Amino acid sequence: MIFDGYKICVLSGFAGFTKMSGEIISKNISKNGGTIIPLPQARNQTSNLTLIIVPEQSDEKMILKVMNLTSLPSCPLVSPNWAINSTNSKTLHDPNDYQIKKTELPIKRQSPQTYQSPPQSPFEAYKTLPLVPLSNSPEMNRTQTNPILNQNNTRLHDDLLQNKDKYMFTKEQPNLNEHITSVLEILMENYFLLRDRGRGFAYRSAIIVLKSHPEKIICGDQVGNLQKVGKKIKKKIQEILETGTLKRVKAMDEQSRLKAIKEFSKIWGVGSATADKLFTLGYRTLDDLRKNIPQFLNDNQRICLELFDEIKERIPREEVKEISDQVVEYAKLLLPNKDIEANTCGSYRRGKETCGDIDILLTFDDVLENKLFLRELVDYLIEKKVVTHVLILSENCKKHESFTFEGIAKKPDGLHRRLDIKIYPRKYYAWALMHFTGSANFNRSIRLFAKNKGLKLTDEGLFPAIRSHGETICGGNLVECYTEEDIFRLFDMPYKPPEQRDL
DNA sequence: CAGTAG
DNA sequence: GGGCCTTACTG
DNA sequence: GCCC
Numbered sequence: 001m002i003f004d005g006y007k008i009c010v011l012s013g014f015a016g017f018t019k020m021s022g023e024i025i026s027k028n029i030s031k032n033g034g035t036i037i038p039l040p041q042a043r044n045q046t047s048n049l050t051l052i053i054v055p056e057q058s059d060e061k062m063i064l065k066v067m068n069l070t071s072l073p074s075c076p077l078v079s080p081n082w083a084i085n086s087t088n089s090k091t092l093h094d095p096n097d098y099q100i101k102k103t104e105l106p107i108k109r110q111s112p113q114t115y116q117s118p119p120q121s122p123f124e125a126y127k128t129l130p131l132v133p134l135s136n137s138p139e140m141n142r143t144q145t146n147p148i149l150n151q152n153n154t155r156l157h158d159d160l161l162q163n164k165d166k167y168m169f170t171k172e173q174p175n176l177n178e179h180i181t182s183v184l185e186i187l188m189e190n191y192f193l194l195r196d197r198g199r200g201f202a203y204r205s206a207i208i209v210l211k212s213h214p215e216k217i218i219c220g221d222q223v224g225n226l227q228k229v230g231k232k233i234k235k236k237i238q239e240i241l242e243t244g245t246l247k248r249v250k251a252m253d254e255q256s257r258l259k260a261i262k263e264f265s266k267i268w269g270v271g272s273a274t275a276d277k278l279f280t281l282g283y284r285t286l287d288d289l290r291k292n293i294p295q296f297l298n299d300n301q302r303i304c305l306e307l308f309d310e311i312k313e314r315i316p317r318e319e320v321k322e323i324s325d326q327v328v329e330y331a332k333l334l335l336p337n338k339d340i341e342a343n344t345c346g347s348y349r350r351g352k353e354t355c356g357d358i359d360i361l362l363t364f365d366d367v368l369e370n371k372l373f374l375r376e377l378v379d380y381l382i383e384k385k386v387v388t389h390v391l392i393l394s395e396n397c398k399k400h401e402s403f404t405f406e407g408i409a410k411k412p413d414g415l416h417r418r419l420d421i422k423i424y425p426r427k428y429y430a431w432a433l434m435h436f437t438g439s440a441n442f443n444r445s446i447r448l449f450a451k452n453k454g455l456k457l458t459d460e461g462l463f464p465a466i467r468s469h470g471e472t473i474c475g476g477n478l479v480e481c482y483t484e485e486d487i488f489r490l491f492d493m494p495y496k497p498p499e500q501r502d503l
Numbered sequence: 504c505a506g507t508a509g
Numbered sequence: 510g511g512g513c514c515t516t517a518c519t520g
Numbered sequence: 521g522c523c524c
Contacts, residue, residue: 011504039504066504191521201513202521230522269519271507298520346509359509392508392518404517406508420509436509440514443509447514458515459509 001033002092006050008034008083009042011058011066025053025080028087039067046073051095053080058100176216181207183240183249184233190252193261193272206233208445211503217241260284266312268304268391268418270297300391307389307408310415314354319417320344323386323409324360327421330380331362335373338364341429345436351499357418358409361436367403367425374403374423381409388416401425401460402432428460430481435459441503446491462490 010026026036042049046069054063054077063072082098175181188203205228210217213226220238223229229237239246252258257279263286264275277296283289289305297305304311324344332340343349346359367373374393381387389408402424409419424432435443435458450457455464462479481487488495 196521197513199521202523205513205522228522232521269507273506300519394518402517404509406518422509435515438509440509444514451514456515460516 002086002090003029003032003034006034007037007048008051008053009037009039009049010053010080011039011063012053012055012080025083029083032087043067043069046075049073049075051076051078053078053083054100056080056100175211177210177213179244180217180237180240181210183246184210184236186249187236187246187252190249190258193265193275194258195272195276202228203233208441256284264289267301267308268311269301270304274301303389303391303408307416311408311418313415314356315358315417317348317353317355319411319414320348320355320358322411323358323417323419324348326386327360327377327381327409327419328362330384330386331377334376334380335364335370338366340364341426343433343437345433346438349437349498350439350502357420359420359436360422361429361432362421362423363426363429365426367423368401371403374405374421377421378405378407385412386410387419401428424459426482427480430483430487431457431461432459434484434487437498437501439502442501445503449491 006029008029010029012025030036037045037049042052052063052073052075056079060072063077064070067073076095077100078095078098079100082093082095086093184203184207188200188207191197191203192200209226209228215222217223217237218241220234220241223234223237236246236248257276260279260283261272261275264270264278264283265272267286270278274297278289278294281294283294286305286308293302293305321344324342328340328342331342332338341363343361344359345361346357347355348358364370378387378390378393382390386409387407388410390405391408392404392406394404402422405419405421407419408416410416422432422436447457450462455462461481479490481490485495
């Protein structure tokens, strides 16, 4: 047994080292004689540990935070590759060859010369695996074949045909129960703000059912056996039908805590947890915050607090287009020989008259070979005074084969506006376009449907993802789609233009 | 890891 | 008793 | 809060 006598703690779930990978590595270590020390115990007995496996991309600060320690343990910190290579070769590799340097932080701004190509995408590694058979589907009824799927995927075709009409993303009619769902939506939002996730989810699923119910509910008996609508929610529906509102909602509106959390969580970068913390510290209004800025707010939160009054304003469609056009124009200037394809997504693409932010998606050939392009584009936009602030700039496409900028833009005479720019390789473009066009509810619906078929739909494609005894097995992308029309054909649905994805 | 965002 | 769209980044 |  190669790991005999080794006491190992595996730190995963951050810095690009997924929990799933961590679990698989832990399992393999145990299988080969090693002892896995879970984090809580490891914290108290760092001197007992042989070594700690940490993400390749982690640094001292992150490790201290995750371990909740003030100084690093004395044992070596090694890369997950040590365990992977040792297991694969059935021989113990020298941990010293895999040490993560303790003091040196990873370079945030890599220069072109020192840029190292990122490790393989996890999906790449699975591409050679045979497709996992999908759930048991009837062997008959295979008269027509889906033009997107080849013969090997007839099972997938059958599976995608089944039951999809139960889901919101296939919905054809408008919401007939707006009078009920609008009230329940307030309740749902309040519960999420109060971090009562359970109730939040419960109301969310009940709302989905009510929205897709084919008849208008005017009497409590009609909800008799609706899925997800249980006793309590049924009672609330009756109250809404009688009084037009809910006592619970009225009572919540009076709560000073919820009031403050609602206000604070509108600040970009501040969620329910931070908002709650602010309330506990005695803050009640945005003005309280401005007068005495809390120490623990990070730079991004401070910027967005300062610009709050501008960022909160909806952006007229016209202005979204102007800023988008400018960004795309500069992108084309920087890459004159590339055929750049661009879409402004989000509510703009869904046809709204005003938008909360500006969400631009770009692609061209060889995206992954132009790793520094987004940074150059952002630098250029800063120079041209289009972009005023950078909130997030992901420069490494190691796991996710794409690039993201999140920041703030402004026209010379305009307000500060939230701007996102994403760059995806062509082969993911249609999936990404669909993802960023939303709506969020549309995405949820179609993803839940995929999930129930043993599939995983993301901004990068459709994958088999079978969960069995705790491990998720991911296959390579099932099909290549280069247009949204292809994705809808794949799901055997008539094409839905973006304006109809407002669930 | 928790929190936040898409 | 766990899951409730998924994935990535920050601190 | 609801469902498996």
